[in-house]
Amino acid sequence: MQDFFALQKQKISAFLLPFLEKKRKDLKRTGDMGGGVCARLKTFVPRGKMLRGGLLVLSYGLFKPGVPAPVIQAGAALELVQAGLLIHDDIMDGDLERRGEKSLFYEYAARAQARKLNRAFHVGESLGICAGDIAFFLSYELLSGLDLPAGGGAGGSTRFGAGSHTRSGAGAGIGAERCTSAGTIPRLIGLVSRELSYVAAAQMLDVYRGAQDRLKLSENDILRLYTYKTARYTFSLPLLCGALLARAAEKQLPRLEKIGELLGIIFQIKDDELGLFGDSDKTGKPVGSDIKEGKKNLYYYYLFGRGGRTGHERLLNLFGSGQAGKKEIEEIRSLVIGLGIQEKINKKVDQRAARVSRMITQLPSGRGGARELLLELLRYNLKRVA
């Protein structure tokens, strides 16, 4: 499984780096800043795992053999989208580090500081906003330029005739049994755009909640945020994109969407767990940073629900105070285990794992064991902490 993703990452990089180099040269026409963003993306993007790009390739493989060039290009587009979101997120969260280096906006801020520019930190944030925007625009340029053969998805046959024009609306599968070439690119772009608007809307909620100390949330509120901020975008979207490119039958799409949501929620809960119990050397982010930033995750929810009245004030001081040190994090860990929260959350994860596992086995097995790879990904996620 990890080999598969490493291989796709290699392929995506091999496509993306020359593209970014070409854009670097092209953007120089505007002056000497835009090219720099492309140069920076060339080192930034390959430092990620390229989970989304890899998943898109995997999904294609469920329905079609081989990995045609447009599939890699679409995977690269998703990785640029991810870069844009991370660049903007780091500004919002004030994260100075990302992927083991300075975050992009902070790099600009540090440079502005070194040159003694006015309001250097704000200059860094402003340049970061533009850089994130550029990553989005480049991503759309890649999607719009997919070279799909006439009559079908990437590498598909031409049995539906050259470019018969059957659009079925972004996302929903109305009308056409299978998507045809003329409509695939617009449909793909519609799907990506709709999903990204959900991500940005969910991020707003996260920002807004993060700035409030005392906040009454339901478990549903939290799971909805997980769904729209992470799960659908990280899992459902690549799975759907791959299926559209492979011209999978329409009935597969809602199934893949749901599989993505379940995998994504498990992934996010495990991420929270890692944030609390993980080894910061391996996770790349300091233990307890979620707590320090006041992130309202499932642990937060159950702690407040079960902490009792006296525990409540104590927790408020621990969460979101920005002051939580080693001792305080230890205290929260003990509470999470002692109050049976860890067990309760694990149970929720297990229920979802069983359900998604069943759903995955209903997918076509795919060439090169694509379906098995998805099951492996699930298992890998489940044991990330243990």
Add this chain to the structure above:
Amino acid sequence: MQDFFALQKQKISAFLLPFLEKKRKDLKRTGDMGGGVCARLKTFVPRGKMLRGGLLVLSYGLFKPGVPAPVIQAGAALELVQAGLLIHDDIMDGDLERRGEKSLFYEYAARAQARKLNRAFHVGESLGICAGDIAFFLSYELLSGLDLPAGGGAGGSTRFGAGSHTRSGAGAGIGAERCTSAGTIPRLIGLVSRELSYVAAAQMLDVYRGAQDRLKLSENDILRLYTYKTARYTFSLPLLCGALLARAAEKQLPRLEKIGELLGIIFQIKDDELGLFGDSDKTGKPVGSDIKEGKKNLYYYYLFGRGGRTGHERLLNLFGSGQAGKKEIEEIRSLVIGLGIQEKINKKVDQRAARVSRMITQLPSGRGGARELLLELLRYNLKRVA
């Protein structure tokens, strides 16, 4: 001319408002923030003049009669892009007002402040970043969903056969003599994306220069910024989009691109002039705000070139100090006239006006006098100040 733009604005609004209302409801699935952005865009977008959307319709009219629905939809998409750019720009420039109301990020900041949230101003900036992103994503959703009839641009005939698949790369016109239906949407999206990456790159340069007190720029540096930050995006892009939708002959595209650049540079220079000599009641922004913000415009360039050594230090104090009051602005106005700068800049404008006027007369006259409207727009721009 103003009637034409007012009418297109009406049509674009009539399409855009129900779309935003639909998205407002849809985004509610993510929680209670995303819908609010759409509600806010519903009042924000119609307060603009919708120059870009109107120009797109005008350009379509050069080549085809009528105004089919997809042309209005594409115009609406450009207005959403503009909204996204303005929302992000206001964060970067720290502009608290826009179109006579609180700027979007500042509205969020004020609300966060009223609710005593932590770091309220930063919360406002963060929510503004997301809101701008959402405007971009909605715009792409509109572009991807253009319902073009088989075989041609919006409302075009089918003489090139149903959806024959001839893509000719984003922007450049390689291969296909005319754009066909299958390729029109991807090509349009590629064109928009490429141009937006130029805008963002140019904006970076503007931010970076704005933060430097002493900066040696050539006239070319400034004109290049005008070209990529404003001119091409505001004029060339809508003209090209309209022509693509009308399936204009390929040879028209470079002509429209150049016309757009020239019109746009004139527009920008006149905007600078308004910023210095205009009536703030009419322009909607305080006189001299460019000077206060240290914007490096053509006036800035000539003032420094002609101010002499003693004038230099004085100018440095006036520009970018954030302190320029009425008296200082009066002083700059006198210098601009006394040193013959106004005259020199007017001459540059006139040269360009003559050139673009000649180029416009080479365009087809269009139904409903589209070509004449473009000439009127030029004349209107030229006399905006006088």
